[in-house]
Amino acid sequence: MKLLEEHIRKHGTVLPGNVLKVDTFLNHQIDPVLMQAVGNEFADRFKEVGITKIVTIESSGIAPAVFAGLALDVPVVFARKKKSLTLTDNLYTSSVYSFTKQEANDISVSKNFLASTDTILLIDDFLANGQAVLGLLEIAEQAGAEVAGIGIVIEKSFQQGRALLEKTGFPIYSLARIASLDNEQIRFVEEEVVQ
Amino acid sequence: MKLLEEHIRKHGTVLPGNVLKVDTFLNHQIDPVLMQAVGNEFADRFKEVGITKIVTIESSGIAPAVFAGLALDVPVVFARKKKSLTLTDNLYTSSVYSFTKQEANDISVSKNFLASTDTILLIDDFLANGQAVLGLLEIAEQAGAEVAGIGIVIEKSFQQGRALLEKTGFPIYSLARIASLDNEQIRFVEEEVVQ
Structure with missing residues (x-):
């Protein structure tokens, strides 16, 4: 997605350890105009597959x-x-390990809001090691919901998450795919001819 | 705001201890159509005062x-x-006590994203004891930013927050004001003739 790549080039900063900081428009400060374009792009890609609910993580x-x-x-x-989590009654839960923070968090969704009749689109801001999305997939499985796709705003394609998710077979749509952050340079994956 | 009050009446549930649960459209599951109407209502109310940034809490x-x-x-x-918080370099911070969770949390905003040149609108989902908004006001003060108003989605007018915020003198705009939750009945504050 060109507009997003431009924002990443213009406002993103690369920190040591292959960290891409985009907190001027996504992670701390939010650019609502860009986020609307991002949301519309996901909607456009998945509008034909009968999505009944979107699931993300705070x-x-x-x-x-x-x-x-x-x-x-x-x-x-x-x-x-x-x-x-101390009380897990009426919750779907999964444990998600963060490599950057080196800690595990439990994530949860109330059983009131996901059911086996749902067809869901998972959306997350970043795909790096893939643990967060795998956690969401586990929650979807507990609910018996159908996963119609995974939408990622920024993917660090050089980390293991992409490969891990591809193994699940679910359609993945990443709006910006970063091939490398070496030498503090942001390089995007070249567009494939066939999506 | 009529549409919001209708949602609260229809989907809100009252739990013991004057707790209003609105996690079907605001706190866990989100109704995007309603949230857009809510956002537009805030924007309409504060569009003439030169807002440069909106500040909220995750x-x-x-x-x-x-x-x-x-x-x-x-x-x-x-x-x-x-x-x-362990590292507070480059952060505005404030401590916020939650009466419901009986714990204090530090809240923080990067100094990169608030400045003395900003005119801000504070938005929060709930106003009960007012501690979260007071924390945001403290952060605004640290930044030297001007606070042009406070927008609240749901106010529990029978708790102390409203009175505490009124003392600050900043304009408060609550879209739904709940007068009482006694006997598990949701009663709204009657509309004032003069806003």
Whole structure:
């Protein structure tokens, strides 16, 4: 997605350890105009597959997800993150390990908001090691919901997440795919001819 | 705001201890159409006062805030919540006590995203004891930013928050004001003739 790549080039900063900081428009400060374009792009890609619900994780997934939800006219559910859950009654839960923070968080979704009748689109802000999306997939499986696709705002294609998700067989649509951050240079994956 | 009050009446549930659950459309599952209407309503109320930035708190403030940001064409910043902050370099911080969870959280905003040149609109999903908004006001003060108003989606007018915020003198616009939840009945504050 050209507009997003331009924002990443212009406002993203590369920190040591292959960290891409995009907190001027996605992770801390949010650019609503860009997020609407991002949400519309996801909606456009998945509008024919009968999505009934969008599922994301707090907090940075919420903005792109609500705009996709608006465009598809479906509700959005965000999984909550907690160090550890004490009460798990009526919750679907999964444990997600963060390599950057080196800690595990439990994520959860109320059983009231996901059912086996749902066809869901998973949306997240970043795909790096893939643990967060795998956690969402586990929650979808617990609910018996059908996963129609995975929408990622920024994918670090050089980390293991993409490969892990491809093994699941679900359609993945990443709006910006970063091939490398070496030498503090942002290089995008070249567009494939066939999507 | 009539549409919001209808949603609260239809989908809200009252739990013991004056708790109003609205997680079908605001706190866990999000109704994007309603959130857009909410955001537009805030934008309409504060469109003449030169807002340069909207500030909210993760996670439930984000959806209404991004739609207000879209309508006003300004960026949104969400304060992050943490049990305790270890690194506070380059952060505005404030401690917020939650009466419901009986714990304090530090909230923070990067100094990169708030400045003394900003005129801000604070948005939050709930006003009960007012501690979260007071925390945001403290952060605004640290930044030297001007606060042009406070937008609240649902106010529990029978708790102390409203009175505490009124003392600050900033304009408060609550879209739904709940007078009482006694006997598990939701009663709204009667509309005032003069806004």
